[in-house]
Amino acid sequence: MITPQAITPQQMQQILQQQVLSPQQLQLLLQQQQALMLQQQQLQEFYKKQQEDLHLQLLQQRHAGKPSKEQIMAQQMAIQQQLLSIQQQHLLNLQRQGLLSVPSALTSTLAQGLIPAELQQLWKETADARQEEKRRGDKSPSPPKTQILNHHSSTNGHHVHRESRHHCRHSNRSQGAHPLYSHGVCKWPGCDAVFGDFQSFLKHLNSEHALDDKSTAQCRVQMQVVQQLELQLAKDKERLQAMMAHLHVKSTEPKPAPQPVNLVSNLTLAKATIPKTSPSMSLSQSATAPSTPLTSLPQMPSVIIPTSLHSMGPIRKRYSDKYNIAMDQDIVQNKEFYLSAEVRPPFTYAALIRQAILESPEKQLTLNEIYNWFTRTFVYFRRNAATWKNAVRHNLSLHKCFVRVENVKGAVWTVDELEFQKRRPQKITGSPLVKNIQSSLGQNPTLSSLQAAMVDSSLPLYGSASMGASSLKALASALHEDMSSHDHDEGSHSDSSLELSPVPTL
DNA sequence: CTATGGCTAAACAGAC
DNA sequence: AGTCTGTTTAGCCATA
Numbered sequence: 001m002i003t004p005q006a007i008t009p010q011q012m013q014q015i016l017q018q019q020v021l022s023p024q025q026l027q028l029l030l031q032q033q034q035a036l037m038l039q040q041q042q043l044q045e046f047y048k049k050q051q052e053d054l055h056l057q058l059l060q061q062r063h064a065g066k067p068s069k070e071q072i073m074a075q076q077m078a079i080q081q082q083l084l085s086i087q088q089q090h091l092l093n094l095q096r097q098g099l100l101s102v103p104s105a106l107t108s109t110l111a112q113g114l115i116p117a118e119l120q121q122l123w124k125e126t127a128d129a130r131q132e133e134k135r136r137g138d139k140s141p142s143p144p145k146t147q148i149l150n151h152h153s154s155t156n157g158h159h160v161h162r163e164s165r166h167h168c169r170h171s172n173r174s175q176g177a178h179p180l181y182s183h184g185v186c187k188w189p190g191c192d193a194v195f196g197d198f199q200s201f202l203k204h205l206n207s208e209h210a211l212d213d214k215s216t217a218q219c220r221v222q223m224q225v226v227q228q229l230e231l232q233l234a235k236d237k238e239r240l241q242a243m244m245a246h247l248h249v250k251s252t253e254p255k256p257a258p259q260p261v262n263l264v265s266n267l268t269l270a271k272a273t274i275p276k277t278s279p280s281m282s283l284s285q286s287a288t289a290p291s292t293p294l295t296s297l298p299q300m301p302s303v304i305i306p307t308s309l310h311s312m313g314p315i316r317k318r319y320s321d322k323y324n325i326a327m328d329q330d331i332v333q334n335k336e337f338y339l340s341a342e343v344r345p346p347f348t349y350a351a352l353i354r355q356a357i358l359e360s361p362e363k364q365l366t367l368n369e370i371y372n373w374f375t376r377t378f379v380y381f382r383r384n385a386a387t388w389k390n391a392v393r394h395n396l397s398l399h400k401c402f403v404r405v406e407n408v409k410g411a412v413w414t415v416d417e418l419e420f421q422k423r424r425p426q427k428i429t430g431s432p433l434v435k436n437i438q439s440s441l442g443q444n445p446t447l448s449s450l451q452a453a454m455v456d457s458s459l460p461l462y463g464s465a466s467m468g469a470s471s472l473k474a475l476a477s478a479l480h481e482d483m484s485s486h487d488h489d490e491g492s493h494s495d496s497s498l499e500l501s502p503v504p505t506l
Numbered sequence: 507c508t509a510t511g512g513c514t515a516a517a518c519a520g521a522c
Numbered sequence: 523a524g525t526c527t528g529t530t531t532a533g534c535c536a537t538a
Contacts, residue, residue: 348512367527391513397529404528411527
């Protein structure tokens with residue numbers, strides 16, 4: 001996911017730490033980010049609506065006659081293209097709004113930390129964008145885009161600038177052509193100061209938004225926003241290409257595999273709670289219940305980080321024991337996933353064995369029943385039986401927490417919970433999210449792209465707008481962290497992942 | 507660097 | 523004899 005272009009929240013935080021900014025200034029930046037997120041949400045809503053419309057049309061078609069698969073695909077592609085247009089437009093808006101005043105101000109000295117090459121590139125991009133826009137304005141404005149943008153013009157937020165775009169284009173010639181000035185309002189991010197005439201605006205711009213720490217920081221943030229959006233745009237373009245390619249090369253439609261609910265966040269959540277002694281839900285109970293889409297679980301964040309893949313070999317990081325709430329929730333919630341994907345569950349054998357035993361009505365199982373639980377619950381354990389069965393036996397013998405009880409029918413295994421809790425807790429340090437991604441990508445370089453794709457595909461179909469919002473939210477969260485004290489604990493690292501917006505199921 | 511935990515492999519024994 | 527169950531040891535790796 002993270003390309004060299006993208007800057008992680010941690011890096012962002014680092015950048016911001018170089019600045020001397022007051023909490024108020026940071027607050028301003030945060031507000032700005034939130035406003036941008038709002039815009040992302042608008043995009044998302046619009047897209048969702050398009051999907052709903054499409055769905056409605058499909059239903060009608062179904063009633064009317066046979067649905068044409070080609071038509072559906074074509075419609076989906078049309079929507080994808082519309083989305084791309086919106087994103088492109090959005091990018092242009094952002095570039096113009098947040099960055100165009102920079103060049104004049106920066107000719108004197110470069111702000112600390114800003115690489116000249118970076119700025120040059122930035123200027124070039126913004127200049128290109130401006131030229132592009134001008135050219136388009138001089139010729140004919142593309143009607144579909146305007147239409148699309150008007151589609152959600154009723155939303156609030158002080159960064160809604162679709163109308164101003166129009167206004168700009170017409171008023172630019174007469175009123176000094178400043179993209180930061182529209183409708184008598186200063187369009188510098190987070191400013192919104194009102195001016196009667198263009199001259200007073202210019203005065204304001206030079207005094208309030210001169211080259212200082214604050215403006216530089218805002219500029220940086222805007223750069224990040226633009227970068228994120230560009231990334232997103234690139235991704236959506238790629239997706240569109242894939243869709244088009246798919247339509248040309250008709251292959252068998254791959255069945256979307258169930259995706260795991262974010263385990264990392266679960267664990268983080270679990271850290272703040274007392275370890276439970278019994279499972280909250282038994283697997284047998286959930287087995288009879290109709291399977292619900294995982295994304296519909298309201299309390300669950302939607303970031304999905306698979307820890308290993310089929311034939312990836314053993315993973316070394318196991319989330320063990322202390323996090324058994326997370327564990328049984330993970331197993332229950334990702335039941336379908338574990339049953340369809342040959343993914344090794346990220347728990348130790350000991351934890352799994354305990355889970356198996358505790359799920360049984362009598363809280364005791366024979367060795368064979370434990371085996372059965374493993375194969376029943378995880379596809380992964382339907383292969384290499386000799387290996388994992390040996391490991392199960394080995395664990396049963398090795399750990400004092402497993403107690404063998406002689407029965408009339410033979411022997412059963414039980415769990416000594418006290419002994420189990422005594423075991424040394426596993427600490428998860430740093431940001432679990434990042435660490436997890438890093439470790440999983442780093443373990444097998446040859447599979448990194450596959451894994452990246454897996455992480456990527458965990459995002460909802462067409463959920464690109466929400467993705468943009470997520471990254472922005474992470475950005476905002478980084479800002480937020482910077483505003484609060486720096487002595488955050490382990491748990492706070494996952495805040496951004498926890499706050500990621502739930503994505504719509506299409 | 508050391509200790510510890512976890513996984514895999516394997517040898518071995520006893521029961522069935 | 524072959525399989526299952528259970529115990530133990532050893533080596534490797536990752537992490538604290």
